[in-house]
Amino acid sequence: MSGPGRGRMLVIAAGVAIAATVVAALLVTGLPDAQRQARLDERRVQDLHRIDLAIRAHARQHDALPATLDGLGEATGRRLSLAEPGTGARYGFSVPAPDRYRLCAVFATDSRDRAAGDVPEGWAHPAGPHCFERRLDADGDARR
Structure with a gap:
């Protein structure tokens, strides 16, 4: 996969990673x-x-x-x-x-x-x- 499709997948993956990090931080710190x-x-x-x-x-x-x-x-x-x-x-x-x-x-x-x-x-x-x-x-x- 190349071009616009690949860029879109990277943006989605980054968004998921950020959301997971925020959820993990809230679970750890309350x-x-x-x-x-x-x-x-x-x-x-x-x-x-x-x-x-x-x-x-x-x-x-x-x-x-x-x-x-x-x-x-x-x-x-x-x-x-x-x-x-x-x-x-x-x-x-x-x-x-x-x-x-x-x-x-x-x-x-x-x-x-x-x-x-x-x-x-x-x-x-x-x-x-x-x-x-x-x-x-x-x-x-x-x-x-």
Whole structure:
């Protein structure tokens, strides 16, 4: 085959190759919305981890858990985000016992779907509402 027919076949083959590359890239990296949701969940975990550290600092300073998250950042000298990115809903916090507390958020993704090491230890979560249970030891440090 020569002439215009061959050129046309090359254009079609190149188009198929480009389309296959785009599809493969999307399969490997995920769709843009899924990537955005995963990044928001990573931010939620970071926020909760910082709040957790502030709660432990408060417990060591005052020998008690805080009653609420309000004012916790100022009291411990930490910059905290108390609202979920994307929705603006406040993170959940409760103290069911003098040595136990819960930190809660609503996650868009299941962290078990990510590669090992992508989620810090102790912060794995399913999609949807989830609470992390924490317990203070005698030194005011949290145990999971």
